[in-house]
């Protein structure tokens with residue numbers, strides 16, 4: 001096995017994010033499976049919940065589509081379409097109501113020009129480009145520096161770090177976007193009379209677990225960035 005430089009440090013910085021991520025994913029699955037079996041008293045499917053909440057906010061033109069996959073639910077701001085997975089779209093469960101309302105929260109953020117959502121969307125292209133290229137630049141530059149010495153390798157590696165920092169910023173901007181969507185969802189589910197107060201507990205469990213996955217992604221990304229920075233700052237040209 002090729003032991004890359006400072007792998008002990010990498011383990012120390014990467015393990016917390018990885019473990020938290022695994023824990024959060026297990027929690028999301030557990031909470032979703034549990035509350036997917038609990039029907040709401042009004043027996044509305046996720047699609048019906050989303051439609052009613054969107055209409056109540058005057059967002060008649062936001063479309064709802066059924067999309068294949070598990071927990072693949074999302075709101076697409078480019079086409080203003082809310083895509084719900086079969087288990088959410090078709091099911092009259094507490095879990096489905098929670099996820100549908102959360103995605104509706106993103107549509108609402110979009111319509112009200114919620115700033116963090118705009119920033120997040122603006123960061124998407126740079127993040128996709130950066131997160132693919134950054135590790136290659138970093139490792140390539142580092143190896144160049146190790147085997148040939150000189151400034152060039154270090155400069156290439158630092159360029160990788162800067163690109164990766166954009167991806168880290170993306171995971172951080174995602175946090176207020178996700179927390180806010182869930183906050184709007186919980187509030188509207190009760191105020192619009194879709195769920196009773198005692199049914200919101202299941203929604204809380206599902207959405208809080210989902211939020212934890214985004215926290216884990218941010219922790220993992222920050223750990224990786226710190227690793228890059230610590231590894232490079234110790235090097236001479």
Ligand SMILES: [Zn+2]
Pocket residue numbers: 102103106177178181
């Ligand atoms: Zn979301």
